[in-house]
Amino acid sequence: xxxxxxxxxxxxxxxxxxxxxxxxxxxxxxxxxxxxxxxxxxxxxxxxxxxxxxxxxxxxxxxxxxxxxxxxxxxxxxxxxxxxxxxxxxxxxxxxxxxxxxxxxxxxxxxxxxxxxxxxxxxxxxxxxxxxxxxxxxxxxxxxxxxxxxxxxxxxxxxxxxxxxxxxxxxxxxxxxxxxxxxxxxxxxxxxxxxxxxxxxxxxxxxxxxxxxxxxxxxxxxxxxxxxxxxxxxxxxxxxxxxxxxxxxxxxxxxxxxxxxxxxxxxxxxxxxxxxxxxxxxxxxxxxxxxxx
Amino acid sequence: xxxxxxxxxxxxxxxxxxxxxxxxxxxxxxxxxxxxxxxxxxxxxxxxxxxxxxxxxxxxxxxxxxxxxxxxxxxxxxxxxxxxxxxxxxxxxxxxxxxxxxxxxxxxxxxxxxxxxxxxxxxxxxxxxxxxxxxxxxxxxxxxxxxxxxxxxxxxxxxxxxxxxxxxxxxxxxxxxxxxxxxxxxxxxxxxx
Numbered sequence: 001x002x003x004x005x006x007x008x009x010x011x012x013x014x015x016x017x018x019x020x021x022x023x024x025x026x027x028x029x030x031x032x033x034x035x036x037x038x039x040x041x042x043x044x045x046x047x048x049x050x051x052x053x054x055x056x057x058x059x060x061x062x063x064x065x066x067x068x069x070x071x072x073x074x075x076x077x078x079x080x081x082x083x084x085x086x087x088x089x090x091x092x093x094x095x096x097x098x099x100x101x102x103x104x105x106x107x108x109x110x111x112x113x114x115x116x117x118x119x120x121x122x123x124x125x126x127x128x129x130x131x132x133x134x135x136x137x138x139x140x141x142x143x144x145x146x147x148x149x150x151x152x153x154x155x156x157x158x159x160x161x162x163x164x165x166x167x168x169x170x171x172x173x174x175x176x177x178x179x180x181x182x183x184x185x186x187x188x189x190x191x192x193x194x195x196x197x198x199x200x201x202x203x204x205x206x207x208x209x210x211x212x213x214x215x216x217x218x219x220x221x222x223x224x225x226x227x228x229x230x231x232x233x234x235x236x237x238x239x240x241x242x243x244x245x246x247x248x249x250x251x252x253x254x255x256x257x258x259x260x261x262x263x264x265x266x267x268x269x270x271x272x273x274x275x276x277x278x279x280x281x282x283x284x285x286x287x288x289x290x291x292x293x
Numbered sequence: 294x295x296x297x298x299x300x301x302x303x304x305x306x307x308x309x310x311x312x313x314x315x316x317x318x319x320x321x322x323x324x325x326x327x328x329x330x331x332x333x334x335x336x337x338x339x340x341x342x343x344x345x346x347x348x349x350x351x352x353x354x355x356x357x358x359x360x361x362x363x364x365x366x367x368x369x370x371x372x373x374x375x376x377x378x379x380x381x382x383x384x385x386x387x388x389x390x391x392x393x394x395x396x397x398x399x400x401x402x403x404x405x406x407x408x409x410x411x412x413x414x415x416x417x418x419x420x421x422x423x424x425x426x427x428x429x430x431x432x433x434x435x436x437x438x439x440x441x442x443x444x445x446x447x448x449x450x451x452x453x454x455x456x457x458x459x460x461x462x463x464x465x466x467x468x469x470x471x472x473x474x475x476x477x478x479x480x481x482x483x484x485x486x
Contacts, residue, residue: 003452008411011430011469015341015375018305037350039305039343074387074402075343076431098408098431117429248353255304255350256326 007139009123009143012076012098013207016144016230018250020220021049021209023234026065027072033237034073038246042232043069043079043097048152049235049274052286053118056105060088066095073284078125080202083292084110086119093122098122101146104291105151105234114292117141129162129209129289131169133202135190135198136293142267145204148229148289149212152235154218154276158289159212164228166208215240215274216254224257237264241271297483299332302310302360304350306342306375310468314476328359335483336369341378341430341466344402347379348391357391364395369459369482371475376435377462379403385436396460397439404451404464405436416465418454419445421474427453434464474485 019039024030030041045061046054060081070077076098081088088101088109102115104127117124118141127148128134134145147166169188171196176184177249180266181199185192197205210223211232220231231254233247239245249266256262299315301308303324312322315338318353325331337360339347351357363378364370382394407410408431413423419459425446434451438444446454453464454475459482467475 001412005413007413007428007469008408008430011428011466012408012411014307015343015430017307017309017342018303019343019346034345037346037347043360075345075406091327093409095408096409123408175313224323251346251349252353 004121006143010206012101013125013144016209017207017253019230019231020247020254021078021232022237022247023232024069024238025061027068029238029243030069030072030077032244033247034075037251038075040078040099041069041073042101042234044105045075047235047238049154049239050152050287051105052152055189060085060092060106063091063095066092066097070096073080073121077247078204079128080116082106083108084113084115085270086115089115089120089122089124091118097122097143102126102142104148104288104292108291114140115151125209127289127292128166130165131173131198132164132188133293134204135188135194136205138194139191140216142206144207144209146211146232148208149210149214150282151212151288153213153279153282154215154236154239154274155213155279156215156222157213157279159214159223160226162212162289163210163223163228165228167206170198170202170204174202188211215248216270217249217263220250221253221257221263224254235274239274241273246270246273296321297335297471297480298323298333299336299338300331300478301338301340302347302376304342304356306340307338307348307466308338310371311338311340311476314468314471314473315480317482318476320441320480322409322458325433326354331356331359331363332350332479336479337364337371338479339370339372339379340468341374344375344378345390347375351379352391361393361395364393364460367459369479370395371461371463372396373466373468373481374430374432377464378462380462382469396455396457396462397442398435398452398455398462399437400433400484401436402433403431404436404452405429405432407431416446416453419443425467425472425474426470428469429453429465432464
């Protein structure tokens with residue numbers, strides 16, 4: 001009996017496809033998310049919009065809080081660790097979380113290195129803006145990728161940019177010959193074996209979700225039509241006027257993303273979406289997507 | 294080979310992996326999201342995923358009744374992991390989950406543990422000469438079985454593969470390994486009528 005294998009790590013992400021993973025900060029929010037049809041919840045101390053507003057160092061959530069969330073729901077629980085903070089990851093693994101998000105939403109603990117994720121039994125998801133970044137994270141052992149987007153803004157434009165950039169990168173590889181793949185390896189700064197694999201299959205070797213700025217059912221369906229496998233919603237649910245109804249609407253929009261009539265139906269009467277931020281108005285040092293490499 | 298059209302319930306989960314496995318065997322597949330999609334199929338697969346999510350989406354979109362009816366009428370059906378839970382009559386731990394109740398078993402969700410306990414193992418299956426490589430992800434097991442349910446495989450004494458008439462249910466994920474034998478079993482049921 002083998003545990004912690006690549007197949008079971010990537011496999012759990014396969015099971016989450018076509019689903020919505022929602023940020024929650026306590027057990028009550030976790031139950032609302034589960035009731036609304038979330039496939040998983042992400043435990044964290046503050047949602048990205050509040051981290052952005054309040055500033056300060058954002059860290060792993062309190063273990064008691066994580067355990068309360070784990071106990072409150074039957075769906076898998078993810079939790080965030082700081083980039084490079086392998087001890088936060090060790091702690092989260094002992095708490096029984098099902099996935100760790102090594103996340104730029106928290107304040108990075110290491111500016112040079114991400115966590116060596118091969119050392120863990122629990123799988124990891126990491127953010128990426130482009131193909132090279134995704135393959136570096138997979139090279140470090142990530143079993144799932146998500147776009148970085150720009151968290152806590154309620155503005156989907158960066159997630160769209162990252163997904164399109166990823167797709168362009170994959171399509172480009174498919175047209176290169178062996179010699180060109182090596183120079184592409186140099187340019188992307190990612191493992192050659194993974195680059196060859198993507199060139200051959202035309203897809204990332206792991207599941208790729210959208211994240212960072214998704215606030216409405218249409219945002220979610222847009223990311224699905226761009227080719228994402230599923231959607232993370234951070235501040236978009238619990239910073240909105242009616243979290244339970246909005247959460248369910250986003251879940252339905254992800255399943256029926258190809259049917260605009262259903263997206264229209266679930267989008268009606270949802271009340272206030274979270275207040276959005278224009279990315280151009282964000283000072284460079286407040287752009288979370290620039291964290292990590 | 295007769296033409297077989299298999300529906301794969303595509304509300305959430307790894308439905309594309311099932312569809313790909315079936316297409317490699319020469320079947321035509323339909324991704325089932327509406328009642329209309331259910332009407333023209335010869336067999337059905339309910340994939341791995343989150344059983345609570347799949348149950349809610351089926352309920353909200355009026356699929357529970359039609360699914361019960363078609364499977365109850367003998368539509369050959371295979372459920373894997375979440376699919377097994379959705380087919381079952383009850384779960385051991387909670388009562389408010391939407392389930393079809395067409396498979397006369399009680400399942401225990403996440404019975405083998407959380408993700409860190411997920412595992413791969415060789416399991417022997419009644420009727421197959423070589424073992425099946427089972428991928429168990431936060432997997433359920435079957436806690437109680439009704440009359441008319443045959444246990445085809447067990448892990449540590451717990452049923453993980455059962456058959457009841459034209460329904461097959463597994464705790465593990467044959468769609469992730471490239472082993473086509475269980476999908477073949479489903480297609481054989483259609484061909485044998």
